[in-house]
Amino acid sequence: xxxxxxxxxxxxxxxxxxxxxxxxxxxxxxxxxxxxxxxxxxxxxxxxxxxxxxxxxxxxxxxxxxxxxxxxxxxxxxxxxxxxxxxxxxxxxxxxxxxxxxxxxxxxxxxxxxxxxxxxxxxxxxxxxxxxxxxxxxxxxxxxxxxxxxxxxxxxxxxxxxxxxxxxxxxxxxxxxxxxxxxxxxxxxxxxxxxxxxxxxxxxxxxxxxxxxxxxxxxxxxxxxxxxxxxxxxxxxxxxxxxxxxxxxxxxxxxxxxx
Numbered sequence: 001x002x003x004x005x006x007x008x009x010x011x012x013x014x015x016x017x018x019x020x021x022x023x024x025x026x027x028x029x030x031x032x033x034x035x036x037x038x039x040x041x042x043x044x045x046x047x048x049x050x051x052x053x054x055x056x057x058x059x060x061x062x063x064x065x066x067x068x069x070x071x072x073x074x075x076x077x078x079x080x081x082x083x084x085x086x087x088x089x090x091x092x093x094x095x096x097x098x099x100x101x102x103x104x105x106x107x108x109x110x111x112x113x114x115x116x117x118x119x120x121x122x123x124x125x126x127x128x129x130x131x132x133x134x135x136x137x138x139x140x141x142x143x144x145x146x147x148x149x150x151x152x153x154x155x156x157x158x159x160x161x162x163x164x165x166x167x168x169x170x171x172x173x174x175x176x177x178x179x180x181x182x183x184x185x186x187x188x189x190x191x192x193x194x195x196x197x198x199x200x201x202x203x204x205x206x207x208x209x210x211x212x213x214x215x216x217x218x219x220x221x222x223x224x225x226x227x228x229x230x231x232x233x234x235x236x237x238x239x240x241x242x243x244x245x246x247x248x249x250x251x252x253x254x255x256x257x258x259x
Contacts (some may be wrong), residue, residue, distance in 0.1 A: 097200020
């Protein structure tokens with residue numbers, strides 16, 4: 001395999017994992033389009049949608065695991081939310097990851113585009129007052145959290161994502177969880193989700209191992225650094241960066257789907 005191609009994947013992994021660590025996402029919303037388009041734009045043969053979703057699934061697993069360690073002592077991990085959403089999203093992501101073998105490449109991209117639109121719309125809904133809450137005052141509907149995370153898991157498993165790009169706006173907008181707690185907790189839930197997605201992709205032969213290994217190494221380096229930066233950046237800036245990323249990737253995916 002071309003060394004220049006592997007270096008390109010490594011750079012993509014560094015950028016995606018740094019940003020994902022800051023924002024509490026696994027990196028799929030960033031890495032999926034970058035892996036799909038950038039190598040081809042640079043003249044490499046690139047990876048198809050099945051391979052990209054497989055690489056992303058494995059990368060998200062390791063990126064979120066390393067990100068959790070950076071947040072483990074800050075008191076931002078909501079264990080009740082992790083338990084409720086984790087069980088549902090694990091089931092959904094395994095079903096989605098295994099079932100993705102029955103979809104076409106265009107079908108996988110279409111599902112990614114739909115999920116990204118939903119996430120983008122939710123990120124622009126006003127979220128005033130969230131970060132004024134005391135940690136002891138935080139409550140949420142366990143039934144609603146379980147249902148939504150199951151749905152997210154199904155879609156995210158198909159595209160090889162952990163689903164954090166949807167979990168973050170759901171936690172912020174629907175469940176009313178403060179931003180920093182959302183970022184830390186979503187990493188933990190996404191890690192659980194990525195277990196199902198990764199198993200589904202591995203058992204159906206959708207993971208090219210060398211590109212996946214390169215992305216994993218990049219994730220282990222950059223994700224903890226991103227998480228440390230995320231603790232220091234203003235929450236409004238974090239929300240804005242995520243909204244812009246989701247909007248940009250959504251536009252690119254839909255332009256390709258339609259034209």
